[in-house]
Amino acid sequence: MARQKAYREEEVIEKAMNLFWRNGYETTSMQMLEKEMGINKFSIYASFGNKNGVFLESLKCYKQKLNTLINTLKQSKNGVLGIKQYFYDFIEFAKENEFGKGCLVTNTANELRDGANDAIKNVLSTFTGEVKQVFADVLKQDASNNEATIEQQADFLIIAMFGLASATKVFTPTQLENYIEHTFKRL
Secondary structure (H helix, E strand, C coil): CCCCCCCCHHHHHHHHHHHHHHHCCCCCCHHHHHHHHCCCHHHHHHHHCCHHHHHHHHHHHHHHHHHHHHHHHHHCCCCHHHHHHHHHHHHHHHECCCCECCCHHHHHHHHCCCCCCHHHHHHHHHHHHHHHHHHHHHHCCCCCCCHHHHHHHHHHHHHHHHHHHHHCCCCCHHHHHHHHHHHHHCC
């Protein structure tokens, strides 16, 4: 007869997600995960396979949380102003204390090295591609934009978002506001 788990996977993954978000993928050890998640290594391996498995589940959890902001943007009829609001909303989403935690996806991309796990690289690439596509869809609300312009602007915005996500970790609210305001003057 199989043993019943004494924990809920969703709860322990959310704890792991926050640990990865704060410390990064590389710095987070199995011992740290064990302590943060409140379960032993055997349970971690049995439920998630390994550290990569925990991390991939953590990325899914992160995406679900960020989808609240993304869905608000998708429903926006404000075009570029809707995307600008998404940037401001992201600052609040990433806030931990005086500064933010950045973006789990961006933080991970910043620490990737040669030989990084292909599944993790694929998840990061897919995620950023999906956000870029939302930006492109919102940009299409302006009928004066052609496909080439929309593609260029969506590329610019996803890279700007990457920069903003990193910046939330070290810059003041005024500096972040200046970054956003100047980013959108360029469109």
